[in-house]
Amino acid sequence: MTALVGRVVLIVGASAGIGADTARVLAADGARLMLVARSEPPLAELTEELADYEVAYTTGDVTKAADVARFVAATVDRFGRLDGAVNNAATTQGGPLDEVSEEDFDRIFAVNVKGVWLCLREQARVMRGGSIVNTSSIGGLRGSSGMGAYQATKHAVIGLTRTAAHDFGPRGIRVNAIAPGPTESPMLDATRRAIPGGVEARIAATPLRKAGTGAEVGATASFLLSDRASHISGVVLPVDGGFLA
Template structure:
């Protein structure tokens, strides 16, 4: 007799689902039995991910939205409830990267990365929590980075936002735990994705140096990250909240 998929019967909202870790995680979560609402800014790649999953027989819907816009976030959370009737889990994966020494970053660039990575995460938590409080249960996974747990030269604004996401997660775990809502955060190391390719361009040799310092001597894959997200959203992680979980091949060991 085959085992019940770990996310069977669960409705999951995946924000930042069109490419990279988000698209790979969508495939993992769908394969683990979740009904998915996928969200991203660009409709074309998002529709392709959704169509591929639907072709495989998974229950998937999608909508576009900008996490830095409060009205957009409220709309796509509500759309999830309207489409599926509830919201059991959320993976807040929308993020942007930005390279440059702190004294060379423009105010405009700094404001934009904070708006997406920090404000966007907060807006998602806020709207998801409103639904989950009414249900009396739920699980949220946010995305930080190994850059949220240490510093290095050349990506200070990005790393500042990833430290902030960890702070938001820890506070949310305290605020929402009494309502039956678990909130955790993953901290990926170098993971094959368009964002990693951009980092290779922005900081020549930086990615390779980190991989060389990683005990497993390789970059991760989006599917490997997705497996960890699936675990944290499932009932197998029922007593985990406020956890910062590196998915980094041992880099921070």
Template sequence: MSLLTGKVVLVVGASSGIGADAARVFAADGASVMLVARHEEPLAKLAAELSDHDVAYTTGDVSSASEVDEFVSATVSRFGRLDGAFNNAAMGGGGRLDEVSEEDFDRIMAVNVKGTWLCLRAEVAVMERQGSGSIVNVSSIGGVRGSSGMGAYQATKHAVIGLTRTAAHDFGPLGIRVNVIAPGPTETPMLDELRRTIPGGVEARIAATPLRKVGTGAEVGSTAAFLLSDRASHLSGVVLPVDGGFTA
């Protein structure tokens, strides 16, 4: 039996990169998957690719409480329950802290921090009624250590870890596990943005990584699949780097 057979998993931020690759892993591991992102076209394309699996999609903006509530409700309406959630929606942001505009700072906080909180709140409301559930949030190695040039983004990823640890305490007594993964450099559109904004930054990270490579979305998704599965039944509040050893 596959890791996620019989489970319903919501993937937030599923249109590309880690989210899309994770959705592919979850579906292959037997889950029924609801795909969510702001734009419909990439979701429809991914759902068509996964048509041999039990996959549906809906749109939504994680920074809007009403839209988050709607896509969580749509998941339950479509599949009847919610066993797992992968909260991956995020936006990047380069530049020194004193160079980030107030508008950009507010937007990245709204998506990466408020969005994670809104998703947690809506998902837990369903899982509490069921008496069980597993949530995996996505931070970054930028959430466990600092570096120059991406201060606003890194601040949000530190916050995601704080939300996760608190949620593990708040919701553990309800039978809900909450963990967080911290990917290192991973082949995604966001990594391409990093290559543009910080020339040489990716290469420097690879040189400092024991495995000497960039990760893949499938590798991150496979780690999340384990955390979402019953094989991780006694893991909660864990911050798990998926970084080739960079933070070792």
């Protein structure tokens, strides 16, 4: 696959799970990558794994405006421009809404919503056309019990995506969201622990009767970043094995 040959793509939240698998897919598709996460060791390990490709990394916290500005600038300094981005950094939480602490509520919104907004803002300031993909969730398209604060953030990501598609479209920047269903990752493992049986119930209700993989989500991001999706913007694309069908 060569759909992204030469494109410079920033992946935020790239250290594990969907983000790391997306990096593997995009590298194989020819993209030049800047990987970002809070922790350096997994980024260094992934960059070493992808040594045959043009990949760099830097650390940063998406809840801090100065960090976001720095790692976007570092991408442009390293590669000369920014053509695309995957905003994937996120955290999760379980429990009914009336049991969520104010501290946890603020934390999850800071990462999952403010972080996406800060990334969109800084990316749009340096991009001259291109494509941005935000990671939402099927939880951003429907409700269910036990993960209310998380689902609220993923609804908000969809709102940010649709607004950004309008705001940035006249500049030639497309903005879309992907909405994974249960996808094998450390975050899915955390959900299994937080809501015993919940993940298995969702998989059982999925027409394809399986969880997705990070590579499948990454392939969807690659499509949206490529010219094959040149007239697609403001879309929320489920990658869920038919769960929402």
